[in-house]
Amino acid sequence: xxxxxxxxxxxxxxxxxxxxxxxxxxxxxxxxxxxxxxxxxxxxxxxxxxxxxxxxxxxxxxxxxxxxxxxxxxxxxxxxxxxxxxxxxxxxxxxxxxxxxxxxxxxxxxxxxxxxxxxxxxxxxxxxxxxxxxxxxxxxxxxxxxxxxxxxxxxxxxxxxxxxxxxxxxxxxxxxxxxxxxxxxxxxxxxxxxxxxxxxxxxxxxxxxxxxxxxxxxxxxxxxxxxxxxxxxxxxxxxxxxxxxxxxxxxxxxxxxxxxxxxxxxxxxxxx
Numbered sequence: 001x002x003x004x005x006x007x008x009x010x011x012x013x014x015x016x017x018x019x020x021x022x023x024x025x026x027x028x029x030x031x032x033x034x035x036x037x038x039x040x041x042x043x044x045x046x047x048x049x050x051x052x053x054x055x056x057x058x059x060x061x062x063x064x065x066x067x068x069x070x071x072x073x074x075x076x077x078x079x080x081x082x083x084x085x086x087x088x089x090x091x092x093x094x095x096x097x098x099x100x101x102x103x104x105x106x107x108x109x110x111x112x113x114x115x116x117x118x119x120x121x122x123x124x125x126x127x128x129x130x131x132x133x134x135x136x137x138x139x140x141x142x143x144x145x146x147x148x149x150x151x152x153x154x155x156x157x158x159x160x161x162x163x164x165x166x167x168x169x170x171x172x173x174x175x176x177x178x179x180x181x182x183x184x185x186x187x188x189x190x191x192x193x194x195x196x197x198x199x200x201x202x203x204x205x206x207x208x209x210x211x212x213x214x215x216x217x218x219x220x221x222x223x224x225x226x227x228x229x230x231x232x233x234x235x236x237x238x239x240x241x242x243x244x245x246x247x248x249x250x251x252x253x254x255x256x257x258x259x260x261x262x263x264x265x266x267x268x269x270x271x272x
Contacts, residue, residue: 080206
């Protein structure tokens with residue numbers, strides 16, 4: 001059934017996969033809180049990142065389920081150009097990550113003590129799971145489906161990149177439940193452009209773990225100070241986004257265009 005839906009109605013399949021993924025995250029959070037209350041858990045030891053770990057594990061399970069039911073689990077093992085060669089293709093976002101890490105550690109550290117080790121570990125695991133779950137879904141399930149539908153011509157690849165990027169950006173609308181509307185809108189816009197870049201890197205490398213590494217590392221870096229010192233949450237960070245974030249649309253779309261230039265576009269057909 002899922003195979004036929006994926007083949008006959010690829011866009012509907014992609015939207016449905018995303019909706020169920022997001023619904024599973026929300027329902028999981030409510031279920032976990034309900035169980036904690038039911039068993040009289042001491043919320044002094046509660047941690048948002050631990051809850052996030054459970055949510056993302058459920059979301060990852062759904063994404064892997066879709067790959068299995070549609071015969072695409074091989075994507076998880078596909079080597080493509082190789083991980084380290086893929087890092088060369090993804091050098092631009094990697095350079096941004098290194099620069100952001102440098103500035104945060106040099107200028108962003110507060111004077112207070114770091115959080116307990118278990119909370120730092122839960123932060124790192126949560127951010128890593130976000131990268132894994134979202135890449136398996138948005139590049140492995142959605143991006144791959146759209147690429148197979150539109151084909152590996154230059155126009156087809158761009159359609160798959162842009163549409164998967166829009167779906168990735170739209171997924172961040174769920175943050176409206178906890179963050180300021182303007183901040184969420186800005187996040188959706190830059191996430192959409194980042195999704196296009198990730199799709200371009202995935203299609204050029206044929207290796208899902210390249211974008212997974214970049215995604216997880218970027219998430220860890222963006223929330224590093226809050227994750228180490230507890231000075232801000234993800235919701236606080238999203239609420240702080242303003243129209244200056246719009247510059248990131250060009251920051252991500254221009255390198256995507258370079259990766260998918262006419263001279264290099266034929267490399268996509270090597271892996272797909």
